Amino acid sequence: MNASFHFFPHSATTASGRYDALFIAQLIVLAAVALAVALLIVIFSIRYRAGSTADRSHAPTSARAVEIAWTVTPLVLFIGTFAWAAYDFTQLYRVPPDAMPVFVVAKQWMWKLEHANGKREIDELHVPVNRPVRIVMTSQDVIHSFYVPDFRIKQDVVPGRYTTIWFTATETGEFHLHCAEYCGTDHAAMGGRIVVMQPGDFAAWLASGNHQPGMAARGFELYRRYGCSGCHEAQSSVHAPDLHGLLGREVHLADGRSLIADEVYIRDSMLLPRKDVVAGYEPIMPSFAGQISEDDILAIIEYIRSTGGDHARASQ
Known part of the structure; x- marks a missing residue:
């Protein structure tokens, strides 16, 4: 990045160009409407000022065509930009099935990141160029916000829940990562970088030093250590739901509701087991709140993912 002024930050993902175009379109529409109103105010203020010679003898009592044009034209423009923005917003939640998962736990004042193969990073994230990356995030303490200006992505990271965002980097290099939510004394120092690499270089980096x-x-070891296998395996004596292939599967609940099992559902099932009880099962599972860390929960979720599933995401 050079030090010269740019109207927009550097654009380095497949979506950033669309967001910039949307912003420019909205800016043009709003500026045009504001300029038109301001110009008419100035013209009428001068022409019909007190003491002017303007003819006021045949002032129109109605101007239906002007009223309709003034109402319909801005309405169409504003609805058009809204539809455009709504479409781009929905794309944030249409994660490509082949997206590479990365798991993030935010805490005062650092980013802890982990790849599926177990390699961990702090305040850095290495990713391959031209491959979708899906980031699953939670906070260990307060609300943080994962913000990469050059990627045009910003997502709040909230304690007690999972949030996700995805991107596809289009060029190699280093890009700044910030926390965009005030999170305490050292908020300004909570930053990092995204390092985008060629696929071969990334594969070599990912395999290096991973012991x-x-x-x-x-996650499988934790699954056994916390006793999950004693209830949720087919050979267990306890009547509990089968977790194999759970992610992305439709789950029918005892209160008549249905939902698609995702990371949030699995987390809640461990910490708030009486919240969404599966139909046909008794609410006998104990809560692990205060006993299990966010890192361990993410690892167990990744083990469950490895057993199959994610049907909902693959069909998007």
Whole structure:
């Protein structure tokens, strides 16, 4: 990045160009309407000022065509930009099935990131160019916000829930990562960088120095350590739902509702087991609130993902 002034930050993802175009279109529409109103105010203020020689003898009592044009034209323009923005917004939640998952836990005042193979980073994220990346985030303490100006992405990271965002970087390089939500004393220092690499270089980086088990393998160990396997496996004596292939599967609940199992549902099932009880099962599962960390929950979720599923995301 050079130090020269740019109206927009550098554009480095597939979506950033669309967002910039939308912003420019909205700016043009709003500026045109504001300029037209201001210009008419000035013209009428001068022409019909007190003491002017303007002819006021045949002032019109109605101007239906002007009224309709003034109402309909801005309405069409504003609805058009709204539809455009709504379409781009929906694309934020249409994650490509082949997106690479990255798991983020924010805390005062750092970003803890982990790849599916177990490699961890702090305040840095390495990703390959031209490949979709899906980021699953939660906070360990207060609200943070994952903001990368050059990617045009910003997503709040909230304690007690998971939020996601995805992007596809279009060029290699280093890009600034910020926390865009005031989160305490050292908020201004909570930053980092996104390093976009060629696919071959990224594969070599991902494989280097990784001496710990992948997230799914670690999740399986935690799945057994916390006793999940004692109830949720087919051979267990306890009548509990089967978790294999759960992510993306429709779940019917005891209160008549249905939902698609996602990361939030699995997390809530561990910490708030009576919130969404599966139909046909008794609410006997204990809560693990205060006993299990966010990192361990994410690892267990990744193990469950490895057993199959994610049907909903793949069909989008």
